[in-house]
Amino acid sequence: xxxxxxxxxxxxxxxxxxxxxxxxxxxxxxxxxxxxxxxxxxxxxxxxxxxxxxxxxxxxxxxxxxxxxxxxxxxxxxxxxxxxxxxxxxxxxxxxxxxxxxxxxxxxxxxxxxxxxxxxxxxxxxxxxxxxxxxxxxxxxxxxxxxxxxxxxxxxxxxxxxxxxxxxxxxxxxxxxxxxxxxxxxxxxxxxxxxxxxxxxxxxxxxxxxxxxxxxxxxxxxxxxxxxxxxxxxxxxxxxxxxxxxxxxxxxxxxxxx
Amino acid sequence: xxxxxxxxxxxxxxxxxxxxxxxxxxxxxxxxxxxxxxxxxxxxxxxxxxxxxxxxxxxxxxxxxxxxxxxxxxxxxxxxxxxxxxxxxxxxxxxxxxxxxxxxxxxxxxxxxxxxxxxxxxxxxxxxxxxxxxxxxxxxxxxxxxxxxxxxxxxxxxxxxxxxxxxxxxxxxxxxxxxxxxxxxxxxxxxxxxxxxxxxxxxxxxxxxxxxxxxxxxxxxxxxxxxxxxxxxxxxxxxxxxxxxxxxxxxxxxxxxx
DNA sequence: CGATGGATTGAACTGGTTCAAGTGGAGTGG
DNA sequence: CCACTCCACTTGAACCAGTTCAATCCATCG
Numbered sequence: 001x002x003x004x005x006x007x008x009x010x011x012x013x014x015x016x017x018x019x020x021x022x023x024x025x026x027x028x029x030x031x032x033x034x035x036x037x038x039x040x041x042x043x044x045x046x047x048x049x050x051x052x053x054x055x056x057x058x059x060x061x062x063x064x065x066x067x068x069x070x071x072x073x074x075x076x077x078x079x080x081x082x083x084x085x086x087x088x089x090x091x092x093x094x095x096x097x098x099x100x101x102x103x104x105x106x107x108x109x110x111x112x113x114x115x116x117x118x119x120x121x122x123x124x125x126x127x128x129x130x131x132x133x134x135x136x137x138x139x140x141x142x143x144x145x146x147x148x149x150x151x152x153x154x155x156x157x158x159x160x161x162x163x164x165x166x167x168x169x170x171x172x173x174x175x176x177x178x179x180x181x182x183x184x185x186x187x188x189x190x191x192x193x194x195x196x197x198x199x200x201x202x203x204x205x206x207x208x209x210x211x212x213x214x215x216x217x218x219x220x221x222x223x224x225x226x227x228x229x230x231x232x233x234x235x236x237x238x239x240x241x242x243x244x245x246x247x248x249x250x251x252x253x254x255x256x257x258x
Numbered sequence: 259x260x261x262x263x264x265x266x267x268x269x270x271x272x273x274x275x276x277x278x279x280x281x282x283x284x285x286x287x288x289x290x291x292x293x294x295x296x297x298x299x300x301x302x303x304x305x306x307x308x309x310x311x312x313x314x315x316x317x318x319x320x321x322x323x324x325x326x327x328x329x330x331x332x333x334x335x336x337x338x339x340x341x342x343x344x345x346x347x348x349x350x351x352x353x354x355x356x357x358x359x360x361x362x363x364x365x366x367x368x369x370x371x372x373x374x375x376x377x378x379x380x381x382x383x384x385x386x387x388x389x390x391x392x393x394x395x396x397x398x399x400x401x402x403x404x405x406x407x408x409x410x411x412x413x414x415x416x417x418x419x420x421x422x423x424x425x426x427x428x429x430x431x432x433x434x435x436x437x438x439x440x441x442x443x444x445x446x447x448x449x450x451x452x453x454x455x456x457x458x459x460x461x462x463x464x465x466x467x468x469x470x471x472x473x474x475x476x477x478x479x480x481x482x483x484x485x486x487x488x489x490x491x492x493x494x495x496x497x498x499x500x501x502x503x504x505x506x507x508x509x510x511x512x513x514x515x516x
Numbered sequence: 517c518g519a520t521g522g523a524t525t526g527a528a529c530t531g532g533t534t535c536a537a538g539t540g541g542a543g544t545g546g
Numbered sequence: 547c548c549a550c551t552c553c554a555c556t557t558g559a560a561c562c563a564g565t566t567c568a569a570t571c572c573a574t575c576g
Contacts, residue, residue, distance in 0.1 A: 088419060088420070088422075088423045090423065090427060090428070090510060090511045091510050091511060091512065092511045092512075094427040094428075094511065095427070096422055096423040096426040096427050098419050098422050098423075109412075110412050110415040110416060110419075111412065111416065112409065112412060116416045116419060116420075117419060139401070140401055143397070143398055146404065146408075150404075150408055150411070151370065153408070153411055153412060153415060154367075154368050154369065154370060154411060156415060157368040157411060157414060157415050157418065158368060158369065158374045160415065160418045160419070160422065161346060161356050161368075161374060161375060161418070162346070162374075163422060164346075164354055164356050164418065164421060164422060164425060165346045165348065165354040165356075167422060167425035167426045167470060168354040168425045168467070168469070168470030169348060169352040169353070169354050169467075169470065170348070170352075171563080171564095172563075172564065203522065203523090204522075204523060204524095205522085209426070209427075211426070212425060212426030212427060213564075213565090214564075214565055214566080215522090215523080215524095216523095216524080216525085216564085216565075216566080217563090217564055217565075218523095219523060219524055219525080220524085220525080220564090222523095222524090223524075223525085235573085236522075236523060236524095236573095252348060252349050253348045253349060253350045253352065254349065429531080429532095430531075430532065461554070461555090462554075462555060462556095463554085463555095471532075471533090472532075472533055472534080473554090473555080473556095474532085474533075474534080474535095474555095474556080474557085475531090475532055475533075477555060477556050477557080478532090478556080478557080480555095480556090481556075481557085493541085494541095494554075494555060494556095
């Protein structure tokens, strides 16, 4: 669904402000100019982005924390460039990565008062930050915006259920196949690489914590898929998927003979 | 948050209809008359439930399917009595239970077009069914209803993240402790039993599929907690939690000396 | 060029699974 | 009311997928 064409009647911003917004709009949405769904595409009746005036931009280096579990959830974040990991920790340091986010993705939606997770930069990132209160304040005026945010939350919930199936019931090999295919899907939305050429900005330990495995097991499974001829590794952070059909079969538990 | 006090202006239902609704309202919400959040508490300006006129009641016996992954998501369900399990399957039959739901709980929110999971009755259940289209149609008129549904979806997403941490990183013992404490919380909301007396309507295999374990491991962990004096089993479907503090510690990975 | 830190590989180990055999309680029917 | 059946639950013992511990490799960077 693309809301670029949705026009919302009754913007209450004066003319001078509008012109300013127009500039901000163009500037703010460079990073989001891809195929995937983006809040930035919700426009008022002059075709202006209703959010751009509210945003402030921040930059983080790799490994820096963006928000933690204790933070008050004051902002809604939109990644404009780079990769982010969302994670939860046990007191003794065991970690579960609940998601990887890339340019165009949002986070900070799924909470009311406090974030329930930590967000950290994997690569250097540019992030667009909206005050939550102001966004929520716009919901009544722009039901389409509300619907969009709701939709994103629902989509997130669905993919989370799929990830629970993976964590609870898949084998190490099935987990890695599923992961690679999911990354391919994201990759193709970002359109930075060829169809079956997948960037993996995160480290092996991030992948391990995402799949509920150890670094060593992840590494061994990469090697194994490589030897089976299903993938080709180009360093640790780039993979070619040489047979996505068989990878899909394996991701769902289908047997590969030989 | 209790919305019982929220009055929404501008109900557009005529007087005759209102009286009918009043009756339905009382009838429809018996099962929801507990402490927890319920949609049934969203009222119009006459204190009438805005939803009750839309609902139809269905009954299912234990083990019957309520909806499957292939169903069009035409309904929003509200459990009035009994227990339901939500699950996803791999082609070869491996199953992940993503949640247990009880009186007052809702499901069918998290999807747009199709359910992405199967819902089955664990016990005999009474369920209240609302046509999704009509509910969604009311969102614009009653923003509080929309907000309530959105809130529930967000809460579900948060607890799902906690469950991912459990599935990916906790040991069998930690998983069972977490589960028992979570069930205790639900149980106390339903207020059917004493504080530390927990009903487990689901079978061991449901628990196993919820925690990403086998039936045998679940059974062994019950026995082990019993022997440690942390719980007391009264048959397979009722547990007394004898030391919730130590159970909490163990659920988070804290060591118990002895 | 050596140092640093992620990634890989090897080998031993183990938590949880698998397979197999009991056990017990609810339901049935004689 | 008891005997029988059924099925879910428990227990035991062998096994194994994935972990743990210990090198080693290798790319990057000062």
